[in-house]
Amino acid sequence: MNGEFIPHTVAALFTLAIFSFLWKDNPLYKAAESLAVGLSAGYFTVILIRTSLMRTLIDPLFEEGQVLVIIPGILGLLMYLRLTRRWTWISRYPLAFYMGIASGAALSPTILAYVVRQIEYTIVPMGFGSWEGITNILIVVMVFCSLFYFFFSVPHKGVFGGVSRIGIWVIMVAFGAQFGFTVMARISLLIGRVQFLLGDWLGLIHLE
Amino acid sequence: MxxxxxxxxxxxxxxxxxxxxxxxxxxxxxxxxxxxxxxxxxxxxxxxxxxxxxxxxxxxxxxxxxxxxxxxxxxxxxxxxxxxxxxxxxxxxxxxxxxxxxxxxxxxxxxxxxxxxASAQWYHKGKTPILTVLLVFSALVLYFVRKARKHPEGIYVRPIAGMDAVDEAVGRATEMGRPILYVLGLGTAATISTIASYAILARVAKKVAQYQSRLIIPNYDPIVMAVAQETVRQAYTDAGRPDLYDEKDIFFVTHAQFAYVAAVNGIMLREKTATNFYLGKFYAESLILAETGNIAGSIQIAGTDEASQLPFFVTACDYTLIGEELYAASAYLAREPLLLGALKAQDVLKGLAMAWLLVGALLTSFGVNLLRRWISVQM
Structure with missing residues (x-):
């Protein structure tokens, strides 16, 4: 028995407990689920204390003398007023502040990723003289039709309806390809887990 | 030297x-x-x-x-x-x-x-296209919101099947005497799809309050939970039933992706939820959630802007809001001038973008890269 047998056995038993959900909800699954939730919640609490509370508030305030961090510190403390009945309304202010700042900050990257970059990369040279040119024609037409599907203030009837229908076909073809690709990735995850059970744990298979 | x-x-x-x-x-x-x-x-x-x-x-x-x-x-x-x-x-x-x-x-x-x-600059010249798009979009939103306030009935919104099914899904849960599960995904409170989901949650919660049913919202992020609590509390108040609001049904689970999924799967089977909503930002957990709900026989309405996860929702759910349909759903449900105006502005911006890329691609085919160069952002 090597030194890894006990941790491998614990990992394997929990893997099997999670797999048992495929049969039905059962006490083994519940135990594994509760442990995963409890452990991860505790783990992430500690991570947050270290990376968020200590690194961005306590250390800058007390070690580097950055007084301005008191402002987000107070906003954070106000969030705890949610735990009271009388003062719970005050906690809406830090929430509103957070939502406003974060939404504003998200605006520019969103426009860049979803609008500007999409347009930029779809402006490609088209033509019938080469395979690339023909592919580019397909790209432009398919993007155009797919975008058309997402027009909401126009009834999808007549010509609009036809273009929109081509758009949803294109989208579904893309989904099919994506589905197959991801299923393959999931199968490889399953293979990895089975290799762990049969190889690392039970030693029935040996992989070079 | x-x-x-x-x-x-x-x-x-x-x-x-x-x-x-x-x-x-x-x-x-x-x-x-x-x-x-x-x-x-x-x-x-x-x-x-x-x-x-x-x-x-x-x-x-x-x-x-x-x-x-x-x-x-x-x-x-x-x-x-x-x-x-x-x-x-x-x-x-x-x-x-x-x-x-x-x-x-x-x-x-x-x-x-x-x-x-070394010094910081106030303005990033390479990001001028983003600023231009923002300004154009803002102007369009202001114009169409103003227009929608005057004639809200003048703005048409095409049917969105998933949203038409909301009333039916909530009604079914009420008839069966079972709760409704609403999953906001793994985004933060500021993720665009989570914000869109809040607007739909408000509508669903209002309907749940009117039907006196039960709404369960397990959360991955504590701030998302706090905003969800405020949203649902307000919806129950708007429906005239603040007494039915139970904060314990909107709770934080954990910040670990698959532990969260394991817990939500357990909730689906133990609480026997009749209707599941998955609206927001989803990653690899999408199929696990939707498949469990499918096995449990729940009506499932999903929506995300995460393109790689949409195929799984399309496969395993009854209705799926594809990408921007999630953003449009709130306007479709609420028909408020603010949302309608923003939706119309989005459509016009989309039209401009389509024209830009079509003309740009045609010009590029003849060796003129003007439109592509202009829209190119230098980071």
């Missing part, structure tokens, strides 16, 4: 100059030079250029970077490694730079004539 080592080192680079890097928050200086006469020609060999920095013209010099022969610039920027500052470029501090051309027989260096000072 004396040789730093070796017997016959290559000639140093010429015209070394250092200046503050453009369009950034400072903490970065760009060093440029002309190649050594021995780089790609001459009698000796250049293998690398080493960039050196000092806080006074007399030194001492420290090496800050190395690039291969043929290169004519280097960006000296602050670096953080493992949460600690590994290399600093302080804004406002003058730095002197030298570049050494090195070969097998040593190297010779040339010093920049003047020091450079």
């Amino acid at each position: 004396a040789p730093t080592s070796g017997a016959d080192p290559p000639a140093p680079p010429t015209d070394v100059r250092a200046e503050d890097s453009d369009d950034d928050a400072g903490h970065s200086i760009t060093v440029r030079w002309s190649r050594s006469p021995d780089d790609g020609g001459g009698a000796r060999t250049v293998t690398t250029y080493t960039v050196l920095r000092a806080e006074s013209a007399a030194g001492p010099w420290e090496e800050v970077g190395e690039v291969p022969a043929g290169t004519t610039d280097y960006v000296d920027r602050a670096r953080v490694e493992g949460g600690q500052v590994a290399h600093e470029v302080t804004n406002g501090t003058p730095y002197y730079y030298a570049v050494r051309a090195s070969g097998p027989d040593g190297g010779r260096q040339a010093v920049a004539d003047a020091p450079a000072i």
